[in-house]
Every structure is written in structure tokens, then in C-alpha cells.
Amino acid sequence: MEIAKLGEFGLIDRLTKDLENKNESTKYGVGDDCAVLHYPDSEVLVTTDLLMEGVHFDLTYIDLKHLGYKSAMVNISDVFAMNGTPRQITVSLALSKRFTVEDMEEFYAGLRLACEKWNVDIVGGDTTSSYTGLAISITCIGEARKEDIVYRNGAKNTDLICVSGDLGAAYMGLQLLEREKSVYYQQVNEAKKKGDKKALEELAHFSPDFAGKEYLLQRQLQTEARGDIINKLREAGVHPTAMMDISDGLSSELMHICKQSGVGCRIFEKEIPIDYQTAVMAEEMNMNVTTCALNGGEDYELLFTVPIGDLDKVKDMEGVRMIGHITDQKYGQILVTRDNQEFELKAQGWNPLNDQK
Amino acid sequence: MEIAKLGEFGLIDRLTKDLENKNESTKYGVGDDCAVLHYPDSEVLVTTDLLMEGVHFDLTYIDLKHLGYKSAMVNISDVFAMNGTPRQITVSLALSKRFTVEDMEEFYAGLRLACEKWNVDIVGGDTTSSYTGLAISITCIGEARKEDIVYRNGAKNTDLICVSGDLGAAYMGLQLLEREKSVYYQQVNEAKKKGDKKALEELAHFSPDFAGKEYLLQRQLQTEARGDIINKLREAGVHPTAMMDISDGLSSELMHICKQSGVGCRIFEKEIPIDYQTAVMAEEMNMNVTTCALNGGEDYELLFTVPIGDLDKVKDMEGVRMIGHITDQKYGQILVTRDNQEFELKAQGWNPLNDQK
Numbered sequence: 001m002e003i004a005k006l007g008e009f010g011l012i013d014r015l016t017k018d019l020e021n022k023n024e025s026t027k028y029g030v031g032d033d034c035a036v037l038h039y040p041d042s043e044v045l046v047t048t049d050l051l052m053e054g055v056h057f058d059l060t061y062i063d064l065k066h067l068g069y070k071s072a073m074v075n076i077s078d079v080f081a082m083n084g085t086p087r088q089i090t091v092s093l094a095l096s097k098r099f100t101v102e103d104m105e106e107f108y109a110g111l112r113l114a115c116e117k118w119n120v121d122i123v124g125g126d127t128t129s130s131y132t133g134l135a136i137s138i139t140c141i142g143e144a145r146k147e148d149i150v151y152r153n154g155a156k157n158t159d160l161i162c163v164s165g166d167l168g169a170a171y172m173g174l175q176l177l178e179r180e181k182s183v184y185y186q187q188v189n190e191a192k193k194k195g196d197k198k199a200l201e202e203l204a205h206f207s208p209d210f211a212g213k214e215y216l217l218q219r220q221l222q223t224e225a226r227g228d229i230i231n232k233l234r235e236a237g238v239h240p241t242a243m244m245d246i247s248d249g250l251s252s253e254l255m256h257i258c259k260q261s262g263v264g265c266r267i268f269e270k271e272i273p274i275d276y277q278t279a280v281m282a283e284e285m286n287m288n289v290t291t292c293a294l295n296g297g298e299d300y301e302l303l304f305t306v307p308i309g310d311l312d313k314v315k316d317m318e319g320v321r322m323i324g325h326i327t328d329q330k331y332g333q334i335l336v337t338r339d340n341q342e343f344e345l346k347a348q349g350w351n352p353l354n355d356q357k
Numbered sequence: 358m359e360i361a362k363l364g365e366f367g368l369i370d371r372l373t374k375d376l377e378n379k380n381e382s383t384k385y386g387v388g389d390d391c392a393v394l395h396y397p398d399s400e401v402l403v404t405t406d407l408l409m410e411g412v413h414f415d416l417t418y419i420d421l422k423h424l425g426y427k428s429a430m431v432n433i434s435d436v437f438a439m440n441g442t443p444r445q446i447t448v449s450l451a452l453s454k455r456f457t458v459e460d461m462e463e464f465y466a467g468l469r470l471a472c473e474k475w476n477v478d479i480v481g482g483d484t485t486s487s488y489t490g491l492a493i494s495i496t497c498i499g500e501a502r503k504e505d506i507v508y509r510n511g512a513k514n515t516d517l518i519c520v521s522g523d524l525g526a527a528y529m530g531l532q533l534l535e536r537e538k539s540v541y542y543q544q545v546n547e548a549k550k551k552g553d554k555k556a557l558e559e560l561a562h563f564s565p566d567f568a569g570k571e572y573l574l575q576r577q578l579q580t581e582a583r584g585d586i587i588n589k590l591r592e593a594g595v596h597p598t599a600m601m602d603i604s605d606g607l608s609s610e611l612m613h614i615c616k617q618s619g620v621g622c623r624i625f626e627k628e629i630p631i632d633y634q635t636a637v638m639a640e641e642m643n644m645n646v647t648t649c650a651l652n653g654g655e656d657y658e659l660l661f662t663v664p665i666g667d668l669d670k671v672k673d674m675e676g677v678r679m680i681g682h683i684t685d686q687k688y689g690q691i692l693v694t695r696d697n698q699e700f701e702l703k704a705q706g707w708n709p710l711n712d713q714k
Contacts, residue, residue, distance in 0.1 A: 027400060028508070031509075031617070032439065032508050032509050032510075032601075033404060033435040033436075033438040033439050033509075033601055033602060034402035034403055034404040034435055034436060034438075034439045034441065034499070035402070035403045035404070036400050036401070036402060036439070036506060037400065037401040037402075037403060038400050038401070038503075039396050039397075039401055040396075040397050040398070041397070043384060043393050043394065043395055044393070044394040044395070044396055044401055044498075045391035045392070045393060045394075046391055046392045046394060046445070046447060046480065046481065046496070046498065047390060047391040047392070047447075047481065048447045048449055048481065048482060048483055048494070048496055049449065049483050050449035050450070050451050050483050050485055050492060050494050052451045052485065052486070052487045052488070052492065054488045054489075055451070055485065055486050055487060055488060056485070078390040078391055079390075079391060081390040081391075082389065082390050082391045082393070084391065088403070090403060090404075090405045090496065092405050092406065092407035092494055093407070094407050094409045094412070094492065123403065124403065124404065124405065125405060126405055126406050126407050128407055128409065128412065128413070129409070129412050130409045130412060130492075131409070131411045131412060131489070132411075132488070132489040132490070133489070135407060135409065135451065135487075135492045135494075137405070137407050137449055137492075137494035139403070139405055139447065139496045141401075141403060142391070146384075146395075149393060151385070151389050152388075152389050152390075153389075244389075244390055245390060260388070
């Protein structure tokens with residue numbers, strides 16, 4: 001169905017009609033000039049993100065349901081990265097005419113799945129049009145007790161540096177999707193040149209074989225916010241001194257923590273957690289897997305530092321890996337390689353403003 | 358300067374380096390995964406907006422400083438429309454390569470002016486790239502005591518319907534700008550056809566004469582949120598039963614209030630406040646000025662209802678006009694014309710999803 005048929009308010013009604021608010025802090029959701037929230041006993045956390053088609057996502061790779069899920073998750077992840085609990089999101093969309101009502105229902109289905117997973121209410125937003133593709137802006141609101149909040153600036157000399165999960169897989173997933181896309185269009189172009197109708201028809205129904213690489217795709221397409229790690233740390237009584245989520249790459253994020261905390265760091269290549277599929281794919285593409293893990297973005301794992309006294313609590317924690325420690329600022333930010341060489345870390349993480357056309 | 362030279366973080370540093378937080382509720386602003394706010398004694402209001410180049414603004418009409426000002430004001434206006442006090446905004450921008458660092462400084466200068474006017478802190482956001490023009494997403498956070506909040510759903514039979522300021526001027530300002538733009542390009546095209554270099558050179562330095570129409574331009578380009586009216590109502594001890602800001606046109610907004618409150622309304626054409634310049638311009642363009650006032654958007658005036666017992670308090674209030682009253686739902690939404698005819702109101706307000714290409 002064409003969206004123009006429903007109009008802005010008709011579409012919003014349709015997408016939000018059976019939303020149920022689950023959080024006590026949500027006093028009034030969709031339907032007025034503002035949402036109304038209530039946070040008498042804790043601090044309010046606010047984070048926001050703007051995703052543009054062609055820059056942050058390519059709808060030839062990712063379907064709208066996954067995109068909705070990911071858009072919500074990356075914001076939810078920012079609230080966890082403050083050691084908070086996500087509670088509400090607002091969702092603004094700008095749509096070009098090629099999107100239908102059903103497309104938006106798919107997108108909302110993904111959004112809702114992500115929100116249900118972490119008990120987050122959709123409380124408002126804006127739906128409007130765009131001449132050129134899809135723009136998505138999400139704001140996530142959460143809460144934390146003042147004393148629980150973890151900033152980026154609290155890392156201290158001798159603290160242990162930890163990461164959750166493994167790194168580089170989301171980036172390798174993107175490489176894989178881009179490779180398949182370029183191979184596909186090459187074949188289509190060749191078939192067109194030859195006028196080979198049969199080949200073109202086959203290509204129309206072609207789907208690439210991703211066997212043995214499922215994890216990489218999942219990491220790229222189905223982002224998960226690591227609230228489970230936040231819960232584990234809480235249960236173990238570990239209070240990180242600094243924390244952030246890894247959206248632009250480990251190097252870049254470590255440098256933020258070091259800069260804001262006024263410290264240096266020393267991490268060990270051999271400790272950086274890398275999945276088997278990531279390593280195989282890097283090999284296949286002739287890339288250095290450590291570089292991928294250091295600079296590949298979109299893992300949305302947590303990077304955090306804990307006092308050395310918490311060593312026993314984190315060293316065997318499932319899903320958490322110690323990769324190094326914080327040093328005095330004068331020692332800089334150092335990577336120790338497998339063969340014991342030392343390099344200064346450089347942030348080559350994804351910088352959207354350098355990549356633009 | 359090219360933005361790529363600074364990178365995302367360099368640009369953010371530059372734009373936000375001397376931001377000072379003025380509100381007690383702002384505990385931590387730009388620089389971490391989330392902003393941290395503190396609202397122990399009031400409700401938190403949240404509103405958000407996504408503005409797309411070509412759909413919501415045209416940079417041939419509006420400079421970046423005015424655009425920054427307007428982008429902030431339209432969100433601040435939503436907080437006032439709940440009878441709240443705006444406190445913080447987050448700002449997300451997606452920029453195509455044609456924008457420079459200086460452009461963004463202009464945009465931020467406008468944002469800051471708007472924020473300073475209402476004592477609002479800029480606490481975070483996102484800066485990224487776009488392939489096709491500028492996208493702006495702003496979230497505004499405010500506060501209100503629970504008992505002070507005014508929703509859209511509280512209008513009661515016999516309540517008076519009031520609007521602030523005057524209506525239709527922002528719409529006529531847009532018509533004026535569009536007319537001048539089309540005349541200008543017509544002349545450029547003609548001069549090109551004739552190869553008339555002298556005319557082209559003159560056109561390059563041409564600026565249209567807007568004498569006598571300054572108010573219309575101001576209303577289109579320099580949107581003001583009516584916090585002054587909110588303050589006046591408070592001082593007079595008037596508590597509106599329903600309220601919203603007029604962004605899509607009086608008809609459309611009245612219908613929202615009637616629908617959500619389960620009531621009808623009766624407004625009088627002769628009471629709708631219209632500025633002299635709006636009337637002259639409508640005449641010039643062969644448009645019905647009442648239609649412009651009813652359906653033209655972007656006035657950002659306040660539409661509100663008050664109990665009839667407050668008649669004496671609002672009838673002589675400067676900047677406020679009573680335009681009719683609330684009725685039982687069964688009487689519908691009625692406009693009484695100057696010659697005492699009655700028409701059912703229709704929302705023809707600006708619907709971005711019907712206008713799209």
C-alpha cells in the first residue's frame with residue numbers, strides 16, 4: 001500500500017496502534033507534542049543516532065526488519081555502555097516514495113523485537129518524507145542510579161582492560177556482503193552485454209552461498225546490545241572504572257578512554273578475542289585479522305576497565321576477555337604483538353566524515 | 358575548510374568546545390555514550406523531529422544560521438506546547454560533502470542563539486555523512502510538574518478556543534520565497550538562452566526586493582517558540598485544558614484536539630488573527646487568506662482551550678485571541694464564516710507523506 005494513502009497520521013496510527021508501555025517511568029507515549037517520562041530516583045540517560053541509507057546501511061544487504069532491529073539495538077547499546085538500563089526510544093523516519101506501508105511494518109517489527117528483548121517502550125517520533133532514500137533517527141532514554149553510572153573518564157593506572165565477545169566479525173560480515181554484491185553485479189553486467197536472457201533470469205533468483213560464514217553475517221545484520229554482560233558484572237559486584245561500546249573499532253574507542261581518563265594503555269595482540277570465522281575470512285581476503293579486530297566497526301561489544309583487585313572476578317567470566325592494562329599516560333597507547341614487538345595504537349576506525357563522496 | 362580534514366570527532370570538538378551547561382538538570386553533556394540528566398521532582402518531556410533538505414527546507418531560501426535557529430525552535434515549541442520548560446537538546450546531523458566546517462559553525466551559531474534565548478543546553482548528538490544533502494534530527498528534553506502538563510485530550514464542552522499571535526504568515530512567506538525563486542531562475546534561463554552575459558552577471562548579484570513583506574519572511578525564516586505566552590498564562594493563573602503548537606495548520610491541529618478530547622468545536626472566521634502583510638500577500642497571489650490561515654503550516658503559534666470561567670483572564674491578554682469555543686462532539690468541527698455560513702472544517706494541512714515525489 002502506498003504510504004500517501006494513509007498520510008502521516010494514518011501511518012503512525014497503524015504502526016503504533018497496539019504499543020503497550022511496560023515501564024513505570026513511561027507516563028505518556030505516542031500521541032502528543034511530547035512523551036512524558038518520570039524519573040524521580042535516578043539519573044536520565046539520553047543518546048541519539050542518525051542513520052542514512054547508502055552511508056550506514058545498504059538495503060541490498062539488509063532487510064527492513066533487521067534494519068529496524070539494528071537501529072534500536074545500537075542506541076540501546078549506548079545506554080548499557082553507561083551501565084544504565086534502557087527504558088524508552090523515539091523513532092524518526094524520513095521515507096522516499098519507494099517505501100510502502102508494509103515496508104514500514106517490517107521495520108517496526110524489527111524495532112519492536114529489539115525493544116521487547118530489553119523491555120524498552122516506543123514513546124514517540126516523527127514520520128516524514130525524503131527525496132532520496134531512508135533516514136532513521138533514534139533517541140534512546142534510560143536510567144541509572146548516580147553512583148552506578150560509568151563514564152569514559154575513570155580509567156586508572158594498573159586497571160585491567162576487558163572486552164566482551166569477539167571483535168572484527170561485523171566488519172568481516174560487511175566485507176563478505178560487499179564482495180558478493182560486486183560479484184553479482186559483475187555477472188549481471190556480463191549477461192546483459194552478451195544478451196544472455198537465461199543467465200539473467202537465473203541471476204534474478206540467485207542467492208549467494210554463505211555456508212560456514214553465518215556468524216559473520218549475523219554479527220553484521222543482527223546486532224546485539226550486551227546487556228547480558230552488564231547484568232553479569234553487576235551480579236559479580238564488579239563496577240567498571242570506564243566503559244564504552246565498540247562501534248568504531250577497538251583502537252579508536254581505547255583512545256577515547258585513554259584521552260578522557262588521562263592515561264596510557266598496553267594491550268596484547270594474542271589476547272584480542274577473534275572468532276574462527278573471522279580469522280578464516282580475513283585469510284581469504286588477504287587481510288590482517290588483528291587489523292580487522294582493532295579497526296573494524298559495528299561490533300557493539302563493551303570495552304571496559306576494572307580495578308586490578310577485581311582480577312579474580314573477571315578472569316573466568318564467560319564472554320569477557322582481559323586484553324591488557326592501563327598505564328601511566330607517558331607510556332602512550334601500546335599494542336604488543338605476538339612476537340613481542342611494540343606499536344603505538346592508531347585509530348583507523350570508521351570515520352563517516354572521511355569516507356564521504 | 359573541508360570537514361574531512363577535522364574528522365567526526367574533530368568537528369564535534371570544534372562545534373561544542375565552549376558549550377556551558379546552565380541547567381541544574383544537566384549533569385553531563387557532550388562527550389560520552391549518553392548525556393546524563395537529573396529530574397527528581399518533575400516529569401521529563403521528550404520530543405523529536407527529523408528535517409530533510411528539499412522536503413523541510415531549501416538552502417536557496419534559508420541560510421544555515423537561520424536553519425539552526427529554526428531547527429531548535431520547532432522542538433522547543435513542542436515542550437512549551439505541553440506547558441513545560443525546555444532544558445536540553447541533542448543534535449544529529451548528516452552532511453554531504455558540499456558543507457564546510459564554517460557552514461557547520463554557522464548552523465551551530467543559530468542553534469546556540471535559539472538555545473540561549475530559552476536557556477537550553479546542547480548535550481549531545483551525532484555527526485555523520487550523507488550522500489544527498491543535509492538531514493537534521495533534534496531531540497528536545499524538558500520538564501514540567503505533573504499537575505502542570507497540558508495534553509491534547511483535555512478540552513471540554515463550552516471551553517474557549519484561543520490562539521497566540523497571528524496565522525498564515527509563515528506560509529505566505531514561503532509562497533513569496535518560492536515565487537521569487539521561480540522568477541529568478543526564469544530570468545537566468547532566458548539570459549542563458551540569449552547568451553546575454555551582462556544580464557547573467559547582474560543576476561548573479563541580484564537580490565529580490567522584499568520591502569513591505571519583511572514580516573512574512575521573518576515568520577518563515579525566524580521561527581519563534583511562544584514561551585512568552587506560556588509565561589503569561591502562568592502569571593495570569595490560567596491553566597489550559599488542552600494545548601498544542603500549530604505546525605501543520607490550525608484546522609489540522611484543532612481536529613487533533615477535538616478527536617483526542619472527544620468534542621466538537623465552533624470557530625469564527627472573523628476572529629482568526631491575520632496580519633496585514635499576510636492579507637495583502639494573499640490578495641496579490643489570488644489566494645483566500647482564511648484558507649491560508651487555516652491550512653498554512655509553520656506558524657508555531659499555540660492553540661489552546663481554557664475553561665469559560667477564565668474568559669476575563671484571557672479576553673484582553675496581549676498576543677492571545679479567542680477564536681471560538683468547544684462544543685459537544687455531535688455538532689462536529691464547524692467554521693462560521695463572516696457571512697454566517699457554516700462549514701465543516703477539513704484538515705488540508707501540510708502532509709509531508711502526500712507531497713513526496
